[in-house]
Amino acid sequence: MVEAYDALLDRAMANITNRESSGERFEIPIASVSVIGARTIVHNFAEIVDRLNRDPQHVLKYLAKEMATAGSFEGGKGYFQGRFSRDTVNRLIGVYSNRFVICPVCKRPDTRVEKKERLSFLVCEACGARSSILTT
Numbered sequence: 001m002v003e004a005y006d007a008l009l010d011r012a013m014a015n016i017t018n019r020e021s022s023g024e025r026f027e028i029p030i031a032s033v034s035v036i037g038a039r040t041i042v043h044n045f046a047e048i049v050d051r052l053n054r055d056p057q058h059v060l061k062y063l064a065k066e067m068a069t070a071g072s073f074e075g076g077k078g079y080f081q082g083r084f085s086r087d088t089v090n091r092l093i094g095v096y097s098n099r100f101v102i103c104p105v106c107k108r109p110d111t112r113v114e115k116k117e118r119l120s121f122l123v124c125e126a127c128g129a130r131s132s133i134l135t136t
C-alpha cells in the first residue's frame with residue numbers, strides 16, 4: 001500500500017515538473033473580471049495564483065494594496081471592494097509577476113521566495129540567482 005502511494009506521489013511530482021518546465025514562455029491566465037454592484041470579482045483568481053505559484057493571500061494582499069481597497073479570497077475567486085477594470089487587474093497581476101515571480105537575471109518564472117529576517121529574496125531554480133525583493 002505504501003509503495004503504491006509512493007508511486008502515485010512520484011507520478012504526481014513528475015507531472016508538476018513537466019508542467020512547469022514545458023515551454024519557454026510563461027503565460028499568466030488573463031484575469032476574468034466582472035463588477036457586480038460595488039464589488040469587483042476575479043473569477044479565475046485561483047488559476048492565476050496557481051500559475052504564479054504563490055500564496056493566494058500574498059497575491060490578494062498585494063493587489064488590494066495597489067488598488068487601495070480590501071480584498072478576500074473565497075471559493076477560488078478574488079473579491080475586491082470597489083469597481084476596477086479588467087485592465088487594471090491584469091496590469092497589477094503583471095506587476096506582481098515581474099516583482100515576485102520572474103527572475104530578474106534570466107527572466108524565467110522558476111523561482112521561490114525565501115525570507116530571512118525582514119528581507120525577502122527571490123531565489124531562481126533555473127539560474128541560481130538570488131535577488132532581493134522590495135516588500136514595501
Ligand SMILES: [Zn+2]
Nearest residue numbers: 103106124127
Ligand atoms: Zn534566473
